[in-house]
Amino acid sequence: MSKVRVHISASLDGYVAGPNQSQEEPLGEGGEGLHDWVTRLKAWREAAGMEGGEENDSTPVVEESHANVGAEIMGRGKFGPATRGPWGDDPWRGWWGEEPPFHKPVFVLTTHAREPLILADTTFTFVTDGIEAALDQAREAAGEKDVFIGGGADVINQYLAAGLVDELELHVVPILLGGGARLFDGVGPDLKLEEIRAIEGPGVAHLKYRVLR
């Protein structure tokens, strides 16, 4: 059965991006530190088309996170800079250049309609009728595979609050951001979780949970 999965790096104080996100600092002030543990890994670098990197106790966690994902849903804030409003005549084509690292269908939640954008083997489809419609389309595209909710925090929080997520993995990084985009904001006590596992990696703790129905 196809699952809806979330995994994301979070600071110890619960933020998945720092304050003042901008085109220059898409992850906000200090937010780059959230991903130091992963960008040095061979498993991540290979998936991003880069060479080198190390193997450590986080390697199987990252490999598992990439495995069996058939589609991704993201917010407009992950697809592009914080500027909102209509897309304009020369619309933003994502942060990732002409060969994005997704290699699968990506559904972008937005309030402004736009034709699909095809870059190499990634198709970005822009969905304007809400999180459930986006999930229906992503499930259809993913087939037997899982759907990954890629962020940002507000999109993940909406899917969690709506009870639409099956599995949640946090990569807890020993930094404090002191502000920014906070995971679980507005999700509240009705969401019931069960611990699947906790794994220690270098400079990160991987905490995985199942959502109970």
Next chain:
Amino acid sequence: MSKVRVHISASLDGYVAGPNQSQEEPLGEGGEGLHDWVTRLKAWREAAGMEGGEENDSTPVVEESHANVGAEIMGRGKFGPATRGPWGDDPWRGWWGEEPPFHKPVFVLTTHAREPLILADTTFTFVTDGIEAALDQAREAAGEKDVFIGGGADVINQYLAAGLVDELELHVVPILLGGGARLFDGVGPDLKLEEIRAIEGPGVAHLKYRVLR
């Protein structure tokens, strides 16, 4: 060298007590769920003078948390109910009855002076001149042993923000409280941490950090 240590149970959304703390619900709504993992342990029950209980992967973590602690500092909100103001003629004597489970000197931060309270082998000393004065007294009382900052969140956050904590262990419980007393509120990005370890226990993940100078 004597250390200043914090360890506390926290919800996955970062709260160490739920909303609406009261005399009936000292840990706020849902807050009791923070301690299910520990109250079933033999190691905890023995220290609290109770029988029975189980042993599991959390046992050594709890044993270590009790070991080598020579004094505790707590806020008035951990010592008594949320009612503030002068102590009155029949002052509150703690939540723990005539034989409190501390067995060591306890320093209670308060804005209202009061004579020390001696209950069995625990002496509660009330400190009105701030967190540094309380730490000086607690260090003196602890001798070679460590000082434990016992909470609540506001007291821990004050000590963290002031750079006075050496080690921090979070027992992360898979519940969401959706509000209440939040760890790291106001602590901010200047506090630098290094991961010591992550341990999986049943229904809890133990994440331990060293504060870097």
